[in-house]
Amino acid sequence: MRITDESLKQIPTNNFLKQIKLKAIIIPGNLFLAPIAGYSDAAFRSICLDYGADFTYTEMVSAEALARINQKTFSLLNRAENEKLLGIQLFASEYSTCLKALQQIRKYNPALIDLNCGCSMPKVLKTGSGAALLQTPAKIKQIVKALCEASSIPITIKLRSGWDEASINFLEIACLAEEAGAALITLHPRTRAQRFSGLARWDQISELKKHTSLPVIGSGDLFSADAALRMLKVTGCDGVMFARGAIGNPFIFRYTKHMAQQNTPVEIILPQQKLSTAIIHLERLAKLKGEKIACREMRKHLAAYTKGLKNSRILRELCNKAKTLKEYSIHINTYLAEEIAKLKIY
Numbered sequence: 001m002r003i004t005d006e007s008l009k010q011i012p013t014n015n016f017l018k019q020i021k022l023k024a025i026i027i028p029g030n031l032f033l034a035p036i037a038g039y040s041d042a043a044f045r046s047i048c049l050d051y052g053a054d055f056t057y058t059e060m061v062s063a064e065a066l067a068r069i070n071q072k073t074f075s076l077l078n079r080a081e082n083e084k085l086l087g088i089q090l091f092a093s094e095y096s097t098c099l100k101a102l103q104q105i106r107k108y109n110p111a112l113i114d115l116n117c118g119c120s121m122p123k124v125l126k127t128g129s130g131a132a133l134l135q136t137p138a139k140i141k142q143i144v145k146a147l148c149e150a151s152s153i154p155i156t157i158k159l160r161s162g163w164d165e166a167s168i169n170f171l172e173i174a175c176l177a178e179e180a181g182a183a184l185i186t187l188h189p190r191t192r193a194q195r196f197s198g199l200a201r202w203d204q205i206s207e208l209k210k211h212t213s214l215p216v217i218g219s220g221d222l223f224s225a226d227a228a229l230r231m232l233k234v235t236g237c238d239g240v241m242f243a244r245g246a247i248g249n250p251f252i253f254r255y256t257k258h259m260a261q262q263n264t265p266v267e268i269i270l271p272q273q274k275l276s277t278a279i280i281h282l283e284r285l286a287k288l289k290g291e292k293i294a295c296r297e298m299r300k301h302l303a304a305y306t307k308g309l310k311n312s313r314i315l316r317e318l319c320n321k322a323k324t325l326k327e328y329s330i331h332i333n334t335y336l337a338e339e340i341a342k343l344k345i346y
Contacts, residue, residue, distance in 0.1 A: 016229055016232040016233065017029060017030060017257065017260050018030055018238070020055075020184070020215050020238060020239055022111075022112060022154040022184055022215070023152070024152075025111045025154055027055045027085060027111070028054050029257075030054060030232075030238060030239030031052065031053055031239065031240060031242070031257070032054065032055045032057075032239055032240065032242070033045060033053045033055070033056040033057065033241070033242055033246055034242060034243035034246075035057035035060050035087070035114070035116070035158075036059065036243055036244075036246075037119070039247055039301075040056070040057060040059045041076070041078075041289075042284075042288055043080070043281060043284035043285040043287075043288050043289075044281065045083060046080035046081065047250045047281050047284070048246060049080065049083060051252075051253045051254045052253035052254045052256070053246075053253045054239075055087060055111075056080075056083060056085075056086070056087065057086075057089050057114060058076050058077055059076050059089070060089045060090070060116045060124075060130075061076050061077065061088060061090055062090075062092075063097045063098045063100075064097050064127070066100075066101035066104045067097050067100035067101045074104070077105075077108045078288065079108065085111040086108065086109075086110050086111055087110060087111060087113075087114055087156075088105055088112075088113050089115075089158070090105075090113060090114070090116065091115075091119060091124055092115070092129055092143065093132070094128075094139075095139075095143040095145075095146035095147070098143055098146065099147070099150055102151055105153075106151070106153075111154070112153060112183065113151075113154070113155050114156045114157065115133075115140070115143060115147075115155065116129065116130050117130065117131065117133045117134060117140055117157050117159035117173065118130060118134075118159050118188055119131055125192075131160055131163065131192035134160060134163045134169065134173065134192060135163050137176050140157065140176060140177060140180075141176035141177060141180045144176075144177050144180035144181060144182050145181060148181030148182070149181075154183035155182055156182060156183055156184040156185065156186065157173075157177050157184075157185055158185075158187075158219075159173055160187075160189070160190055160192055161187070161189050161190060161191050161204055162192070163191060163192050163193065164193040165191060165193070168204075171208065171211050174187075174208055174211065174214075175211070177214075178212055178213070182214060183214065183215075184214055184215045184216075184217065185212060185215075185216055186217040186241055187204065187205055187216065187217070187218060187219065188219040188220045189202060189203075189205055189218075190220060200221045202220070202231060202234060202235050203235075205231070205235040205237050206234070206236060206237075209236045210236075215238040215239070216237045216238055216239075217237060217238060217239045217240065217241050218231050218235055218239070218240050218241065219243060222241070222242050222243070223244070223245040223252075224255070225252060225255035225256040225259045226259070228242070228252075228256045229256065229259060240256075247301070247304045248301060248304020248305040248306075249304070250277065251269045251273075251277075271339065274305050274306070275306075275332045275335070275336060278302055279325075279328065279329055281301060281305075282294055282295070282298045282301075282325060282328055283325060285297060292323065294325075295324065295325070295327075295328065298319070298328065299316075299320050302315075302316060311335075311339060312335070314335075315331060315332065315335040319332070
């Protein structure tokens with residue numbers, strides 16, 4: 001079922017967009033960018049904010065590394081110039097480590113601190129962090145309670161449904177987190193065992209919303225504005241969090257707001273806008289990390305920006321060898337000129 005179906009037109013879609021209040025913090029809207037490891041740096045977050053994201057998070061940050069004053073880790077906390085509100089996501093296995101990290105985090109004045117209880121990467125799991133915490137709900141409560149008592153910064157959690165199908169315990173964890181003082185819960189309704197396979201079980205988001213008084217943010221399988229508005233409609237969640245659906249497609253935030261406010265289809269983003277956005281993204285990456293690193297890291301982003309564009313394979317191959325912003329720009333502008341001349345449809 002799509003948002004354009006008659007059954008979904010019963011409720012004005014502009015009702016789906018709203019502010020979210022967490023203690024003294026007011027988030028201006030309910031379209032969130034997820035903390036995506038390897039992607040959600042300040043450059044990418046700034047692009048998503050340009051296109052309408054209401055709230056963004058850092059990549060997940062090791063509380064242990066912050067506690068040990070690891071300078072490389074602090075670079076993950078850099079705030080984008082257009083980022084008024086910043087969420088810092090931590091992964092940790094012990095409350096004592098989080099309290100040490102909190103001393104460093106305060107310097108960055110975050111709007112909230114999020115505890116990752118869903119990452120399934122082996123290097124995170126082996127530390128007892130991320131989705132490993134799903135196996136010890138009491139520890140999640142202990143960490144949240146310690147952070148809430150030590151700071152006035154809102155503490156939130158992001159979790160999966162459970163460790164595996166035999167241990168679906170998101171409702172238990174949500175209850176414990178709420179008792180400990182959590183201000184918001186984000187649910188990706190897949191188990192740790194599923195990783196990103198199968199379909200996200202949106203019915204679990206609905207169930208969570210019925211069992212907690214906290215704001216609930218839904219995540220999972222949000223690759224279009226249709227999907228985002230449908231999740232808001234059918235689950236009753238307070239907001240949505242885009243992850244993989246925003247990579248190479250920061251326009252998804254603008255699409256969603258347009259459809260919610262106008263209830264009409266959006267214009268397709270043309271190749272020129274996709275690739276001009278990619279160049280701006282690269283320029284911001286270079287300002288953040290230096291030209292050499294930016295050109296290397298931009299490869300994965302360009303692969304996403306060019307997905308579905310005709311004859312873009314050669315462009316990617318050329319840009320994968322580019323070492324300067326100028327080379328990237330030349331390759332992209334040459335590609336656009338050739339395609340415009342060839343197809344006459346842009």
